[in-house]
Amino acid sequence: MFKLIVWLSLSLLCIASHAQVSYRLQNTALAAKINGEGIYRFSLDNMQQLNHENTPLSRPELLSQMLKQRVLAAEARRQYTTSELHPASRIAFARDVAIEDRLASSLRALYGKELEQAVKALPGGTLKALFQEENTLSAEQYQAVFGSAQTMSLEYTLKPEQINQAKQITLLRYQLAGSGSLSLYDIYRRQNVQGRIELHTKNQDYLNQQIQIAFANLFTLHWATQKFGQDAINDYRRSLKDQEDAEALMKIYGIGDHHDGSDYLTQLAKTVSPAEIRSYYQSHKNEFKRIAKVKARHIRVNDEALAKKIISQIKSGEDFAALAKRYSIASNAKEGGDLGWIIHQGSLSWLAQLALSQTELSQAFRSPVGPDEKATWEIIKVEQRVEDYQPADSESVRYAATAEIAHQKATQQFNALLKKHWQSANIEVSPSIGALSQGLK
Incomplete structure (x- = not known):
């Protein structure tokens, strides 16, 4: 199934400056042009269908996003x-392969019924009608390209001479807008x-499956090109790449997912001053609330089942202190399990940390002992909680404030970058689309 990449979090930004927009575009194939480059209605229509359930934007809003x-x-x-925007990974798909797969998958998701009819119209009702020659790898060919199946590898990559061998081995010849072929290397480079x-372990069934998938993608793109035109398909591919490259730029700036690693944010964090941290602390003090004592x-x-039984009795209204006197094996059982006031400072025991993290009645917690050690179960009831604030000069405040200040600076700089380009953009829109959303919302 086609997995939709989440739309960019442009709602994080707010730009009042307007692009130069006219609504006189007469090319009926285009939804808009920006700085002379067209965005096809085909791309807009597809994006709207794919995003309808996830992000139900109007056509003008969606076109604004795409622009x-x-x-x-x-x-x-x-x-x-490209490598900086999309760092190469030894475990992931190659960038161009991922884009082509996403393009083909989205077209199948959008036009699946029509594609099925196109296949049924072929002799025999299958894609095999377009096959001219199918070849199975011999043991010698496997050996020449992948080496011994018993040889373990940490990377599973091919050396240049192996790549050359793979390029020489034709697995499939087909007729599709002329004659074409798929080599072993064509299939290999499609893999994560x-x-x-x-493939290195010589799984012939898997190889056959990948040949079928690769050809199905080729057929899908051929069918779509015949139906919608090469320019429309190229623009749709471009729109998918735009989405991913823009998202990659936001990730570099550390915008979007706050938890994503970003060298840019790391460098900005180094510029944050103690004065900025103090100011942030005073303005956002509620972010640094903590439980001072309980x-x-x-x-x-000694028994989890007993612990659960006791919790049930407490929830039924029985007195916690009385149950502690009856069941607890702790040294303070006679005092009703009284822990007194536990203060949030210094090095705290496991039990003290557990108590500080509870709101009222806890579940049964197993004591942190080894698998072969005898465990006990703790039930905690918090009777009073007192809140205060983390100290302004604490490491936790410095870390959290620095991260947030860096994120704010990155957002401001990214906003300024987008504002500069958006303000100077020359945009023509088809009058049938409607007025664009000028702000980023």
Whole structure:
């Protein structure tokens, strides 16, 4: 199934400046043009269908998103190389392969019924009608390209001479807008690490399956090109790449998923001053609330089933202290399991940390002992909680404030970058689309 990449979090940004927009575009194939480059209605229609359930935007809103993504993607490609935007991974799919697979998968998701009818119209009702020659790898060919199946590898990659061998081995010849072929290398470079392992271990069934998938993609793109035109397909591919490259630029800036690693954010964090941290702390003090101390009781037992029974009795209204006196094996059982006030400072025991993390009645917690050691179960009841704030000069405040300040700076800088390009953009829109959403919302 086609897995939709989440739309960019452009709602994080707010730009009041307007692009130069006219609504006089007469080319009926286009939804809009930006700085002379067209965005096809075909691309807009597809994006709207794919995003309908996830992000139900109006056509003008969606077109605004696509135009801004095109601006961002162009800037991303200007500033960074493909490998910087999409760092190579030994376990992932090659970038161009991933884009083509996404393109074909989305077309199948959108036009599946029509594609099925096109296949049924072929002799025999299958894609095999287009096959001219199918070849199975011999043991010698496997050996020449992949070596011994018993040889273990940490990377499962081919050396240049092996790649040359793979390029010389034709697995499939077909007729599709002329004659074409798929080599062993064509199939190999489509794989992620799991697929490469299957090929290195000479899994013929897997290889056959991948040949079928590769040809199905070729047929899908051929059918779509015949139906919608090469320019429309190229623009749709471009729109998918725009989306991913713009998202990659946001990731470099550390915008979007706050938890993604970003060298840019790391460098900005180094510039944050103590004065900025103090100011942030004073303005966002509620973010640094903590439990200063709790007054609590506990019950310790040797059996989990008993612990759960006691919890049920407490929830039924029985007195916690009385149950502690009856069941607890802790030294303070006679005092009803009274732990007194537990203060959030210094080095705390496991039980104290557990008590500080509870709101009222806890579940049964197993004591942190080894698998072969006898465990006990703790039940905690918090009777009072007192809140205060983390100290302004604490490491936790410094870390959290620095990260947030760096993120704010990155967002401001990214916003300024987009504002510059968006403000100077020359946009023509088909009048049938409607007025664009000028702000990023």
